[in-house]
Amino acid sequence: MSQDQHRLKSLDALKTYDSGYQDIFYKRSQKDRFNKYLSRYLQGKSLGLYDELINRPDLMDSLDIKSLFILNALTYEIRLEEKNLFVVKRNEFIANSLAKKLIDIYTKIYKYVQLDEELDKRFKNIDFYTIVNLLPTVIVYYTDFILVNQLEELYPKAFEILSNRNLFDNLQEESLKPERLRLLALYHRRNKDLGKADDVMLEYREQYLPDLTKKVNLKKLPNKHTYPPSEVVNNLGVLYQEIKDIQVEVCDLTGVNEDTCFYYNCSECCHNDYPVLYYSEYKYLVQKLKEEGRDIEIYKAKARDIQSKHVEKYGYELKITNKHRPTKEDANPNDFKYSCPFLGESGGCSVHQIRPMMCRAYGLSTSDNRNVQSCNYYLKQHQYNSNYENIRYVYDVRPYVALIEASDAYQIKQDLNETKNLCGTFIAWLCSDY
Numbered sequence: 001m002s003q004d005q006h007r008l009k010s011l012d013a014l015k016t017y018d019s020g021y022q023d024i025f026y027k028r029s030q031k032d033r034f035n036k037y038l039s040r041y042l043q044g045k046s047l048g049l050y051d052e053l054i055n056r057p058d059l060m061d062s063l064d065i066k067s068l069f070i071l072n073a074l075t076y077e078i079r080l081e082e083k084n085l086f087v088v089k090r091n092e093f094i095a096n097s098l099a100k101k102l103i104d105i106y107t108k109i110y111k112y113v114q115l116d117e118e119l120d121k122r123f124k125n126i127d128f129y130t131i132v133n134l135l136p137t138v139i140v141y142y143t144d145f146i147l148v149n150q151l152e153e154l155y156p157k158a159f160e161i162l163s164n165r166n167l168f169d170n171l172q173e174e175s176l177k178p179e180r181l182r183l184l185a186l187y188h189r190r191n192k193d194l195g196k197a198d199d200v201m202l203e204y205r206e207q208y209l210p211d212l213t214k215k216v217n218l219k220k221l222p223n224k225h226t227y228p229p230s231e232v233v234n235n236l237g238v239l240y241q242e243i244k245d246i247q248v249e250v251c252d253l254t255g256v257n258e259d260t261c262f263y264y265n266c267s268e269c270c271h272n273d274y275p276v277l278y279y280s281e282y283k284y285l286v287q288k289l290k291e292e293g294r295d296i297e298i299y300k301a302k303a304r305d306i307q308s309k310h311v312e313k314y315g316y317e318l319k320i321t322n323k324h325r326p327t328k329e330d331a332n333p334n335d336f337k338y339s340c341p342f343l344g345e346s347g348g349c350s351v352h353q354i355r356p357m358m359c360r361a362y363g364l365s366t367s368d369n370r371n372v373q374s375c376n377y378y379l380k381q382h383q384y385n386s387n388y389e390n391i392r393y394v395y396d397v398r399p400y401v402a403l404i405e406a407s408d409a410y411q412i413k414q415d416l417n418e419t420k421n422l423c424g425t426f427i428a429w430l431c432s433d434y
């Protein structure tokens with residue numbers, strides 16, 4: 001045996017380690033190819049894309065590319081066959097992943113891309129229900145797309161599918177079967193038939209046990225309005241209304257009862273968990289009370305009464321803090337319990353329309369992108385109404401807080417010629433000279 005042969009043998013015997021470079025390189029090339037095909041699709045170069053991929057199935061080597069191939073075929077009414085999607089043999093797991101990815105790509109294009117007129121018409125006319133035999137779970141994802149995005153003209157079709165129990169019962173993915181009920185409840189909510197929605201939601205909860213160990217997936221609904229700092233106080237009513245509108249949408253999408261506090265006859269927060277207000281919010285509240293001809297002295301008297309009890313117990317007053325985003329510990333360090341001075345005799349809020357943001361945000365919002373701020377009544381609804389992916393729709397209070405904080409910096413300088421932060425409980429504000 002020659003020396004070279006010995007060398008080869010010894011090298012072969014060495015264990016080889018994959019640096020991962022090949023894999024990264026391959027994934028990048030897949031992504032580049034997908035982007036190339038996507039741009040061809042968006043430019044309406046349909047047949048080139050179809051011809052290339054139908055003749056080179058080896059290039060359909062990612063879910064993205066295969067989904068785009070299906071989308072392209074549906075756009076131009078090209079008939080799809082099972083062998084186009086499954087090279088070796090049918091696989092239900094892949095079929096489900098394809099259906100999900102397909103609607104995902106469709107949704108992104110639908111929401112974010114301006115198509116030219118002809119392509120747009122074709123794109124919007126796609127009926128994904130026609131491929132239910134090829135990709136059965138498309139009924140879940142497409143119906144969800146229709147209802148979430150409020151495509152009212154497609155509601156009858158969605159309802160027809162949702163009424164066909166067999167279609168869902170025959171799905172291979174167990175976790176997707178109860179989705180028929182969750183979506184049906186959303187359909188009824190969209191049609192403002194809350195009684196029916198509640199009944200169906202009850203059935204959903206009986207059939208679907210949420211996996212509470214599953215990661216929560218927060219989906220945030222975007223805010224719309226923005227104002228320069230000098231305009232925020234004058235438009236606080238518009239911002240509050242926007243919060244209200246978003247909350248209605250959050251309730252629709254998650255099945256959370258719009259009047260949860262009323263429904264559970266609860267006013268716990270107004271007795272024990274007090275919001276802090278920013279200067280701009282307090283200024284707006286006082287302004288509105290005056291406009292409505294209401295006597296703020298009544299509320300000030302109640303506040304003074306609570307304040308004196310606090311002094312009696314702790315020896316000092318609840319104060320307005322000079323902190324940026326104060327916590328409850330800053331504004332009410334002893335967690336002193338009292339009922340909000342604006343809480344009416346019958347348990348309702350007497351300033352409901354103009355109540356501050358913190359009273360509104362509970363249950364339906366997030367301020368850290370990870371958690372829903374909520375009491376147990378809200379939390380349980382979020383948990384038990386969530387879908388197989390544990391999605392919770394919420395809105396983000398941070399853009400609103402940022403607007404109010406910017407307004408505070410402006411207003412405090414204008415009104416008081418100062419540069420400090422001012423934030424506190426109702427008691428602190430009502431007992432102050434502001």
Ligand code: SF4
Nearest residue numbers: 261266267268269375
């Ligand atoms: S938010 Fe929750 S705890 Fe607070 S009043 Fe409403 S139901 Fe009760």
Ligand code: SF4
Nearest residue numbers: 270340342343349359
């Ligand atoms: S302002 Fe209204 S909602 Fe807010 S704590 Fe007071 S009573 Fe409750």
